[in-house]
Amino acid sequence: MTQQQQVDIGTDDPEISQFHYGRPEYQEDANPVFDRIRQKCPVARSELFGGFWMLSKYDDVLRAYQEPELFSSYPNPIPPNGIGSERPVIPVETDGPDHAKYRKILQPLFTVARLRPLEAKVLQHATELIDGIAARGECEFITEFAHVLPTRVFLDMMGWPIEDAPKFLEWTEKLMREPSPDPEESLQIKEETGLELIGYFAEELDRREELGPPQAGDDADFIDWLRSASFGGERPLTQFEILDCIFIILLAGLDTVQGVLGLSIEFLAKNPGYRRELIEHPERIDTAVEELLRWFAPVLPGRRLTRDVEIRGVPMKKDDRVMLLMGSACRDGDEFDEPLAVDFERSPNRHIAFGAGAHRCLGAFLARAELRIPIQEWLKRFPDYGIKEGTTVIHHLSAVRGVTEMYLDCR
Amino acid sequence: MSAKPKDVKVQGVHVSVDRSRCAGHAVCLIHAPTIFDVDDEGYSVVLDETPADIESAHRAEINCPERAIHVEEDL
Numbered sequence: 001m002t003q004q005q006q007v008d009i010g011t012d013d014p015e016i017s018q019f020h021y022g023r024p025e026y027q028e029d030a031n032p033v034f035d036r037i038r039q040k041c042p043v044a045r046s047e048l049f050g051g052f053w054m055l056s057k058y059d060d061v062l063r064a065y066q067e068p069e070l071f072s073s074y075p076n077p078i079p080p081n082g083i084g085s086e087r088p089v090i091p092v093e094t095d096g097p098d099h100a101k102y103r104k105i106l107q108p109l110f111t112v113a114r115l116r117p118l119e120a121k122v123l124q125h126a127t128e129l130i131d132g133i134a135a136r137g138e139c140e141f142i143t144e145f146a147h148v149l150p151t152r153v154f155l156d157m158m159g160w161p162i163e164d165a166p167k168f169l170e171w172t173e174k175l176m177r178e179p180s181p182d183p184e185e186s187l188q189i190k191e192e193t194g195l196e197l198i199g200y201f202a203e204e205l206d207r208r209e210e211l212g213p214p215q216a217g218d219d220a221d222f223i224d225w226l227r228s229a230s231f232g233g234e235r236p237l238t239q240f241e242i243l244d245c246i247f248i249i250l251l252a253g254l255d256t257v258q259g260v261l262g263l264s265i266e267f268l269a270k271n272p273g274y275r276r277e278l279i280e281h282p283e284r285i286d287t288a289v290e291e292l293l294r295w296f297a298p299v300l301p302g303r304r305l306t307r308d309v310e311i312r313g314v315p316m317k318k319d320d321r322v323m324l325l326m327g328s329a330c331r332d333g334d335e336f337d338e339p340l341a342v343d344f345e346r347s348p349n350r351h352i353a354f355g356a357g358a359h360r361c362l363g364a365f366l367a368r369a370e371l372r373i374p375i376q377e378w379l380k381r382f383p384d385y386g387i388k389e390g391t392t393v394i395h396h397l398s399a400v401r402g403v404t405e406m407y408l409d410c411r
Numbered sequence: 412m413s414a415k416p417k418d419v420k421v422q423g424v425h426v427s428v429d430r431s432r433c434a435g436h437a438v439c440l441i442h443a444p445t446i447f448d449v450d451d452e453g454y455s456v457v458l459d460e461t462p463a464d465i466e467s468a469h470r471a472e473i474n475c476p477e478r479a480i481h482v483e484e485d486l
Contacts, residue, residue, distance in 0.1 A: 066477070107453040112437055286441050290474075348473035356476050360434040 007313040010037065010044040019046045019054065020078075021300055021397045028395050034328035043314040049079040052302070052321035053314075056328040058335035058352070060311060064303055064324055065356035068095060071303035071322065073359060077399055078302040078321050090244040092252070092359065099358060101232035106245065109225055110362040119369050121156045125149050126374040130381050133410055138388060141406045142262055147173070150257040150370055154250050157366075159221050160204070168250075171197050176255045177404075194247075201246050205239060253363045257370045259298040259402025260353075263395075264375060266406055267292070267342075269387050277344055279379050288344035289371045294351035295342055297330040298401045301355070326353065327401070382410045424465050425483045426472075428455045432479035442474055443467035455479065 010016030015033055019026075026033060037044045038056040046052055055061050064071040074093040088094050091102035108114070129148060133139040151168050155161070171193050173179075179189040204223065214220060214227035226242045237245075268275045278288055303322045310316070330351050333339045354361035361367070378385070387393060388407035396404045426446060428439075433455045439447040440455075446462045447455055462468050465482075472480040 062476075104452070107435060108451055111451065111453045112440060112449055290438075290441070347470060350474060350476045350478075352476055354436065354476075356436075357434055360436060365437055 007043070008041040009314055010041045010046075013040070016041065016044050016054075017047050019044075020048045021399065021401075026397050030327060030397050030401070031331070034325055035331065037325065038328045038332060043312045046323075050321075052078050052323055053311075053316055054323045054325050055311070056325045056332075057312075058329040058332035061324045061326060061329035062352055062356055064322065065352065065359065068099070068358050070306055070309060072306050073099070073303060075304065076302050078323055089248055090241055092248060097232070102245075103358065105226070105229040105231070105237070106362055109222060110365065112365050115365050115369070118153060118156060118366060119373065122149070122153055122369050122373045123377070125152045126377045130377055134381060137409070137411045139408050139410060141265055141408050142258065142403055145374070146258040146261045146265075146403070147254075149261070149374060150254050153366065153370060154253060157222055157249075158246070159223070164200075167200075172250070172254055175251065176258075197250070198243055198247065201243050202239070205242060249363070252361075253366065253370075255400045255402060256298055257367050259400050260293060260296050260367075261371055261374060262403030262406060263296045263298075263401075264292045264371060265378065265408070266387070266393050266403060267295075268375070268379070269385060269408065271342075274342065274344065275379065275383070278375070279383055281344075282376065284344050285372050285376055287346060287349070289368055289375070290349050290351060291342055291344050291346050292371065293353040293368075294330045294336070294346070294349055296401070297326040297351060297353040299326055299353070299355075300324065300399050300401075301326070326355075382408075385410045421465060422485045423461055424468055424485065426457050426460050426462060426468050427481050427483075428457055429479045429481065430454060432477045434477050434479075436476055438474050438476060439471040439480060442470040447471060 013036075016037055019033060019037075021030065034056065037054060042055075042057045043060070044054045044056065046054060055064060072095050074088045074095060076089070076093050091099055091106060094102055126149060129145050133144060139145065147169060148165070151172060152162060152165055155165060155168065174189055174193040175197075178186045179193075180186040205227075208214070208223060208227065214224035216224070216228040220228055223242075223246075226237055226245055229237055231237055231241075268278070278284060301324050303324065305316055305318055305320045305322060307318050308316065316322075330336070330353060331339045335350065336346075354364040354367070386409050388409045391407040393406045394404040396402060428447075435449065435453040435455070437449055437453075437455070440449065443462070443464065445464065446457065446459045446468055448458050450456050468482045472482045
């Protein structure tokens with residue numbers, strides 16, 4: 001039986017066998033290579049970083065999400081790196097019963113009922129930022145809007161003063177981008193920045209401790225909820241666990257929202273027909289946001305196999321790493337009609353930009369609000385905006401894709 | 412999602428959520444906010460098991476990323 005030799009896993013195609021999202025040639029646009037992988041060898045293998053599999057079909061990616069007992073979340077990034085490398089990041093890199101216990105604590109904090117009041121804050125911040133931009137008639141959208149908005153919303157969610165926003169913007173800017181051309185210095189700056197952030201969180205926890213025991217239940221704000229939480233009915237969360245949770249909530253909701261918001265505003269700038277559609281049919285905003293999420297599905301998560309398995313005739317081994325090519329899965333013609341066309345009324349649209357299964361993105365409701373409300377307000381105020389003449393939009397691709405720099409003419 | 416001959420009249424539907432599949436996306440709330448809600452833990456619950464708005468129920472069903480919603484038709 002030579003089946004495994006017959007299945008093409010991209011070995012002879014250097015674009016596939018040498019793929020990694022960090023490579024410079026994919027920073028602007030990885031869709032061509034995603035499409036190629038999906039059409040040519042839907043289960044592919046890259047030889048980089050010790051080798052990893054790539055799943056490009058919607059069904060396979062969905063399965064990986066829905067079978068966490070086979071597709072472990074630890075470690076998540078390929079290669080394992082950066083923040084949280086010493087221990088699993090809670091809850092995204094935990095599995096099984098432990099994950100379920102963390103999830104049980106965190107999920108109630110992200111329900112529609114609890115987050116809906118934040119929509120008014122999102123609107124308030126969007127309006128304020130747009131006012132400032134309108135006064136100048138132009139902007140660099142990422143630093144002046146897409147980065148600021150989710151940062152402010154995070155502070156609101158935590159109940160922290162908006163005056164601390166500049167500090168957070170500086171910290172998160174360093175964490176999300178390469179603060180130095182020298183990789184080692186960059187890593188060092190990131191580590192120091194991470195410590196400063198954790199220091200801020202820890203000070204806040206200490207301050208709360210001095211004030212007394214936490215509020216519990218519905219009266220608890222975000223931090224008190226975590227302080228009063230019980231891990232599986234066994235014990236309270238440790239301070240480290242609480243700090244990890246706050247840290248991941250900040251980071252998970254930042255470059256993702258910033259990414260899709262930037263890409264969406266760029267798309268609407270360059271495609272006036274779609275822009276007009278949303279202006280003339282504001283009721284389509286919900287399905288439009290779903291379609292933009294499908295189209296830009298920004299995250300490229302990793303998994304680890306817990307046992308040997310064969311997928312589409314390709315045998316894989318226990319402990320092999322697997323990258324879920326979400327950007328590809330959401331362009332898969334076996335799941336989506338006309339997958340390469342953007343349709344603001346698409347239905348069904350079972351995109352998995354937020355993942356699926358046990359690890360489904362907790363912040364999805366908030367993320368949707370942080371896309372829907374700013375896009376609506378932006379189009380109301382700047383129906384004729386466009387990319388500033390003589391400038392080019394710069395993109396990046398890593399575990400999250402997005403816009404690095406985009407100058408807009410907003411008159 | 413299945414196409415039906417036009418002359419078959421649907422009398423009503425029965426809506427259910429498979430809680431073992433639901434992961435709390437809340438997409439059903441986007442498409443059918445009067446039929447679905449989420450509980451305190453963030454998972455979908457059916458508010459109206461026999462809704463009059465059959466179209467919205469179907470939209471929620473076909474858009475669920477987890478395939479957790481079932482709309483059975485009473486013919």
